[in-house]
Amino acid sequence: FYKSFQMLLDMYPPKLKLASVACLLVLYVATPVLASRPKGVRVELASFYNPAADFKCLDGSNIIPFIQVNDDYCDCEDGSDEPGTSACPSGKFFCENALHKSLVIPSSRVGDTVCDCCDGSDEWESKVTCPNTCDEMGRAAREAAAEANKVALEGFNIRQGMVNEAKAMLDEKMAQVQELENKKAQLEANKDVTEKLKEEAEAPEKEALDYYKRIEEEEKKRQEEEEAASAAAEATEYFSLLDTDNDGTITMAELQLRPGLDTNKDGEVSEDEAKFFLGDRETFDMETFKEAGFALLKPYLELEKVDPVPTDDAEEVELTPPVEEYHAPDHPMMTPPPTDFDPDAPDHPMMTPSPDAYESEDYTEENDEDEEEDYDISDHEEEEEDSPKAEEVKEEASKYDEKTQELISNAEAARKAFTDVDREFRDAEREIKQLKESLEKDYGDDRVFAVLSGQCFSHTDNEYTYKMCPFDHCSQKGKHGGSETRLGGWGEWTGPEGDKYASMKFTGGQGCWNGPARSSLVHLHCGAENSLTHVSEPNRCEYEMHFITPAACKLPPGAGHDEL
Secondary structure, three states: OHHHHHHHHHOOOHHHHHHHHHHHHHHHHHHHHHHOOOOOOOHHHHHHOOOOOOEEOOOOOOEEOHHHOOOOOOOOOOOOOOOOOOOOOOOEEEEOOOOOOOEEEEHHHOOOOOOOOOOOHHHOOOOOOOOOOHHHHHHHHHHHHHHHHHHHHHHHHHHHHHHHHHHHHHHHHHHHHHHHHHHHHHHHHHHHHHHHHHHHHHHHHHHHHHHHHHHHHHHHHHHHHHHHHHHHHHHHHHHHHHOOOOOOOEOHHHHHOOHHHOOOOOOOOOHHHHHHHHOOOOOEOHHHHHHHHHHHHHHHHHHHHHOOOOOHHHHHHHHOOOOOOOOOOOOOOOOOOOOOOOOOOOOOOOOOOOOHHHHOOOOOHHHHHHHHHHOOHHHHHHHHHHHHHHHHHHHHHHOOOHHHHHHHHHHHHHHHHHHHHHHHHHHHHHHHHHHHHHHOOOOOHHHHHHHHOOOOEEEEOOOEEEEEEOOOEEEEEEOOOOOEEEEEEEEEEOOOOOOHHHEEEEEOOOEOOOOOEOEEEEEEEEOOOOEEEEEEEEEOOEEEEEEEEHHHOOOOOOOOHHHO
């Protein structure tokens, strides 16, 4: 050792020999500790296991001689004195697994005849021989990692393009907002002008229409008064007709004299029939007759003028029916046979005598075809529908003089101009609001996920077709048809701390029967394309989706700028 130490010192310049000596001494002292690291101890904890000193439990619960480490008896509460045995239930065993990933397993698995470490170090005391598969497993893991890095790098390169696309798209939306704001300001000014013009045009129109309205109301009132006077005069006439004794009242006996009040047609007017017309009164005077009796009695009294009272002679005539040759009763469906009926001709429902017009020499089949082509039921229906409207418009126009009609036309034009500008103004406001809401959304780092906004991605399994539209909604629909069920609307990013944009949540979907509203959790994975790969329902009305996208890719460790 001394000769080797001297040779190493000779390799360094004089000024560095002192520092070199110190470093070599540290390595010399530490080498026995590392070399004597007990089974199952992690490399970073090796300094706590010094064979030259007593062992202090890592949780400070006890101090024991080092010889009691890995003696298959648990002396420390945290099990740190038995890393290489199964004595402590809370102990941990470290698998070094050279050429592969190191692994920490519960100490209870040590010596259980099952090979948990690929290097077989967990079965060091058992009689089981564990083959070392670390090299093979490490190679497969390295290949898988290389492939994953390749995909991640490809996806990251695509992501860079998505970042640029997202920036251009959002910049365009911002420009649209500015353009719409300018348009809105101009429309607002036009709106004020057209509204003022509308009010100016409506003022004389209202004055003219109010004038005609007063005239119409006066005319209506005059007509009502005339009709009331005519009705009163007619009621007075009928009252005089019924008041046979001219005493100013109509009695039950006087009503019984009128054959038109014989409602059951038995030849006389009974007291009950007369009482029906009197109601709860004993008699009618002029006022009560006008108020209640006239309207009820008038239809019956008018029948007396139409249907004359039958005479005795007429009754005798009716009782003696004329003697005529008997014939079968007529029936609505019975049609007389044509005069030129030919019994030998075939019986066909379409056989009818040909009209004389068909014998005209001017008639041709071509003309018939033209007529059929020109005829359209819908055309006639439209004409029929339009004609009343045209008449109404003509009647409406004829109500007003030319000057008033001009005022109405001017007001209508002003109202239309204002309505058009106001509609454009509200449309611009709505578009601005939608664009601003879109710009305010959280689109992730570099706002790369903005590219996915407005797109939808589908996945179909054995039963349903699922649809996921980022920043909008999720839904499902039966594979063979049916209505679409909403599985939630855009909620928020729900990734873990440090990786917020790893998952997105959609909430407030269509409610389940006797259950909660449907919701969806979408997990994002790195990939070279956008694709919805898997959908499941782990809990009732709670859906999980897996979506791969370049937007979720990060630069793989060790990848340089030359590879981008």
